[in-house]
Amino acid sequence: EIVLTQSPGTLSLSPGERATLSCRASQSVSSTYLAWYRQKPGQAPRLLMYGAYTRATGIPARFSGGGSGTDFTLTISRLDPEDFAVYFCHHYGRSSRTFGQGTKLEMK
């Protein structure tokens, strides 16, 4: 099973700043099968990116995905107050479907 490790565990930033979240896979994965979600307290996760680089419907352009192989990133260019939440990466390969443990993005 592929293990996804996210870093940092917690990221403290201010609105307007740039955030970069990391997701490292235990073995190389296809970018086709890598997604990111945002989860606000008490809510279901929301799809942000799929196929590593494609924004989901309604997701603003300040979100971008990068990386390949074992290392992927989610970048938020200018943080909006609604962006302070927990972020999960997700691999959905044929034989392994796992989530990272999450990165909490908190307001400084």
Place this chain on the structure above:
Amino acid sequence: QVQLVQSGAIMKKPGASVNISCRASGYPFTMFVISWVRQGPGQGLEWMGWISTSTGYTDYAHNLQGRVTMTTDTSTNTAYMEVRSLTSDDTAVYYCARTHGVGDFDFWGQGTLVTVSS
């Protein structure tokens, strides 16, 4: 608009079974797989399995095989998941999610809290 509406919170005793429903609307039900994901208290997300709404084919997470059954009723556009032999470790919020493209989850239900306690 696409909506997935789940059944309400429920409490069960250890050893019991629980059945959760997920009613879909706003899209052709049989065109998309439904997946189930759970989240323990303060924990991350755990994929539980998925069901093809057109064929009924299922794929369950290895650690849950034998304890979980996923079904659908295409006449009511509803997916169901049963979890048997509950323990306190099964206390979690359970989500259904529409599976988009090759496997990401583009729409989620609101979640169903299952509490297992004696």
